[in-house]
Amino acid sequence: MIAKKAIGLPLKGLRLAIKSGDTLLQTASTQVTRLKRLLDQQMDNTQAQPTAVRGYLNDAHAGERDVSMSETVDIRELEFKKAPINLIPAAVLIATPIAAAVITPWYLMTHKVSLPVWGAFGFFMTWTGISITAGYHRLLSHRAYKAHPVVKNFLLLGSTLAVQGSAFDWCSGHRTHHRHVDDVMDDPYSAKRGFWFSHIGWMLRNYPSGNFDYKNIPDLTKDKVLQIQHKYYGLWVIAANVGVVAAVGWLLGDVWGTLVLAGLLRLVLTHHFTFFINSLCHMFGTRPYTDTNTARDNFFLALFTWGEGYHNFHHFFQYDYRNGVKWWQYDPTKWLIAGLAKLGLASDLRTVDDATIKHAEVQMQFKNAHKHLDTVTAGGIDIPHALQNFQERIKHEYEAFTQTVEEWQALKAKAVEMKKTEFADRLHEVDDKLKHEYAKIEEKIIEHNNNLKVAFRSIGHKQHAA
Ligand SMILES: [Zn+2]
Numbered sequence: 001m002i003a004k005k006a007i008g009l010p011l012k013g014l015r016l017a018i019k020s021g022d023t024l025l026q027t028a029s030t031q032v033t034r035l036k037r038l039l040d041q042q043m044d045n046t047q048a049q050p051t052a053v054r055g056y057l058n059d060a061h062a063g064e065r066d067v068s069m070s071e072t073v074d075i076r077e078l079e080f081k082k083a084p085i086n087l088i089p090a091a092v093l094i095a096t097p098i099a100a101a102v103i104t105p106w107y108l109m110t111h112k113v114s115l116p117v118w119g120a121f122g123f124f125m126t127w128t129g130i131s132i133t134a135g136y137h138r139l140l141s142h143r144a145y146k147a148h149p150v151v152k153n154f155l156l157l158g159s160t161l162a163v164q165g166s167a168f169d170w171c172s173g174h175r176t177h178h179r180h181v182d183d184v185m186d187d188p189y190s191a192k193r194g195f196w197f198s199h200i201g202w203m204l205r206n207y208p209s210g211n212f213d214y215k216n217i218p219d220l221t222k223d224k225v226l227q228i229q230h231k232y233y234g235l236w237v238i239a240a241n242v243g244v245v246a247a248v249g250w251l252l253g254d255v256w257g258t259l260v261l262a263g264l265l266r267l268v269l270t271h272h273f274t275f276f277i278n279s280l281c282h283m284f285g286t287r288p289y290t291d292t293n294t295a296r297d298n299f300f301l302a303l304f305t306w307g308e309g310y311h312n313f314h315h316f317f318q319y320d321y322r323n324g325v326k327w328w329q330y331d332p333t334k335w336l337i338a339g340l341a342k343l344g345l346a347s348d349l350r351t352v353d354d355a356t357i358k359h360a361e362v363q364m365q366f367k368n369a370h371k372h373l374d375t376v377t378a379g380g381i382d383i384p385h386a387l388q389n390f391q392e393r394i395k396h397e398y399e400a401f402t403q404t405v406e407e408w409q410a411l412k413a414k415a416v417e418m419k420k421t422e423f424a425d426r427l428h429e430v431d432d433k434l435k436h437e438y439a440k441i442e443e444k445i446i447e448h449n450n451n452l453k454v455a456f457r458s459i460g461h462k463q464h465a466a
């Protein structure tokens with residue numbers, strides 16, 4: 001999520017440092033790419049142009065869609081294989097970890113670092129990391145809450161410190177990730193292309209899936225502050241990472257120590273902690289809410305990612321301001337947003353109702369139960385008595401659950417209808433009644449959940465119970 005242009009960020013920043021207006025390098029690189037394509041086409045002696053084949057992205061090419069689907073896929077895959085290197089992002093992403101690995105231990109062995117400098121390291125780690133999760137991710141990409149301008153700008157500056165691309169690039173890429181999750185062609189950091197690609201590889205080359213057109217962020221492109229951040233991104237990156245960090249170092253009386261720890265080391269750690277969300281959070285962990293994509297819930301990854309480790313929940317309910325939805329789940333970003341709301345600095349926190357969340361969990365439990373039964377009965381041999389009982393219980397419970405869901409849907413339809421037809425002065429009364437009926441449905445869903453837990457326990461499968 002972070003990043004394609006996470007890296008594109010420094011790229012653009014440096015462009016700006018050379019010339020305001022990010023067109024120079026972009027134009028040159030476009031020309032080189034075009035020339036390369038032209039040469040490739042001549043050499044391959046093929047009539048189909050990659051741009052035309054990718055016409056699914058653009059209706060202007062509708063007339064050229066006579067290439068078969070398999071040829072399209074093949075040619076798009078070829079584009080992936082031939083993707084040119086993203087020079088500046090690749091240089092930054094490779095050079096900074098090496099520099100941090102060499103300079104940090106050397107500096108710590110040869111210099112004494114004061115406690116306040118370590119404090120600055122902790123502060124910048126927190127500011128940068130939580131700005132990505134509470135700012136770029138939950139506020140801007142998902143609109144999960146509204147923030148006071150002071151909060152928004154503080155998080156925007158922290159996100160700029162993270163060197164993960166402008167808000168336009170980051171959020172456009174992230175919305176594409178959610179929309180096309182796991183698609184090898186259209187998910188910018190598809191986990192289906194493996195750990196390396198989803199972690200960092202997707203930023204090292206100019207892959208077709210990484211070219212964002214910003215059509216999916218109309219709400220952000222009209223934001224004046226974000227426009228300025230995008231336009232002068234490179235300058236902002238340098239000002240924040242060198243100017244602000246060095247200024248803090250000067251105040252603490254140790255400019256170089258602060259630059260090494262709160263600048264370089266903090267930058268590299270924050271990069272990879274964020275990258276974990278795209279890679280490891282799509283590989284390791286549980287799937288309590290859906291198994292229709294690779295996203296996982298993982299407590300250990302939540303520790304490194306300011307609560308974003310509950311990625312299975314997030315992919316299923318992306319507009320919820322919480323990722324760790326249970327009160328006990330480690331999600332400092334959620335706590336920060338809730339705290340800001342208490343102070344009047346955040347509002348309109350969006351949440352999915354408990355019944356919907358529980359419904360998703362119970363559905364996954366049924367799915368697991370059916371999968372388990374399919375496996376044990378596949379051989380056609382007699383199944384043990386305990387499993388027969390389990391099978392009966394699941395069947396019975398599933399029928400009851402289907403009934404509850406039908407009641408629930410009917411209630412929702414009724415609520416919509418009533419709100420349309422009732423007089424305004426009776427809405428309160430109606431809402432109270434509906435609230436009571438909703439509460440009863442929720443109780444029933446929780447009961448199904450508990451019954452399933454008991455059923456799973458009877459065959460020794462505690463792990464399936466949510
Ligand atoms: Zn994801």
Ligand SMILES: [Zn+2]
Pocket residue numbers: 137141142174178314318
């Ligand atoms: Zn997201």
